[in-house]
Structure formats: structure tokens, C-alpha cells
Amino acid sequence: YLRHAGSDPPWVRVDARSADPADRGRAILADAIADNGDPTTNLVRYADATLVADAADDVVDGVATVRYALVVDLARAAVLEPDPALRAQLEQQVRGGFTRITSTLWVDAANRPVGAHTRQELPGVGTLTLTSEYRDWGRPVQIAAPPSGQIR
Structure with a gap:
């Protein structure tokens, strides 16, 4: 399921x-969002196409952290991607203006x-904002589907 802010349902x-x-x-967008549920996915997948633009000490909910500002160059990632299907997907994104x-x-x-925060302008789609908080490492989770009346 994808939540579409401002729509009913x-x-x-x-x-x-x-x-x-x-x-x-x-479905492609949902897969991309799911992949990014682990904020280190793109770091690992596109390490040679990622720039750490800034790093600074910070505190999140009382926890000492390092805050990293990261930029993944999708054109470079496409050139370096060995998987033809993923490379084609990256090339399509770059042609569409998502660089x-x-x-x-x-x-x-x-x-x-x-924590992680991503805000991207997706050409022809709108703004994708993904904010994640991570806690309770190692504890089991339960995720419920949205109520049927809220699904289109």
C-alpha cells in the first residue's frame, strides 16, 4: 500500500x-521506497556514486549521533551498475530528470x-518526502494493513 497525502481515501x-x-x-515507486526503508541501502549499492556532503555531531531523542548529508549521483550509479535491469531503471530515472x-x-x-530524511522532486509526479525513525533494535514488530474503507 502507498499513502497518498491529500487524497480520499x-x-x-x-x-x-x-x-x-x-x-x-x-509498484516501481513502492519498491524504491521499500528499498530505502534501510537508509544504508543506497550507500552500499551506490558507494562509488555517493558523496558525503557534510558530517556533524548531533543529538536525536537524547541519543548522540553523527548526522550525514548524502548525495547519490544516479547518472554515475547507472554507469557503474553491473545488473542490466537495475542499470536500465537508473537510466530511465535520469532521462526523466531524477538525477x-x-x-x-x-x-x-x-x-x-x-533517523533518515529524504525529500525529492520527482519530475511529473510531485515531491517524495520520506522520514524514518529507527528504534527498539532487535524487538519484533507488527504492521497492520490500513482499514479497507481507507483503500482505493
């Missing part, structure tokens, strides 16, 4: 098997993410 069901181009586009992933990442003394 606010949740959209995503089906990667759908033949509808809009559904397939949402960078800019984010902020907060990491604690144990090298665990504490």
Missing part, C-alpha cells in the same frame, strides 16, 4: 502484476541508523 493498493501503466509505476537522491542520515555510536 488516503491509501492506494499496489499490484506489481497489474497491466495498468499507472499501477506498474506505483540525484539527497538525504540526511543520523547514525548512533553502534553504527545503527537512528
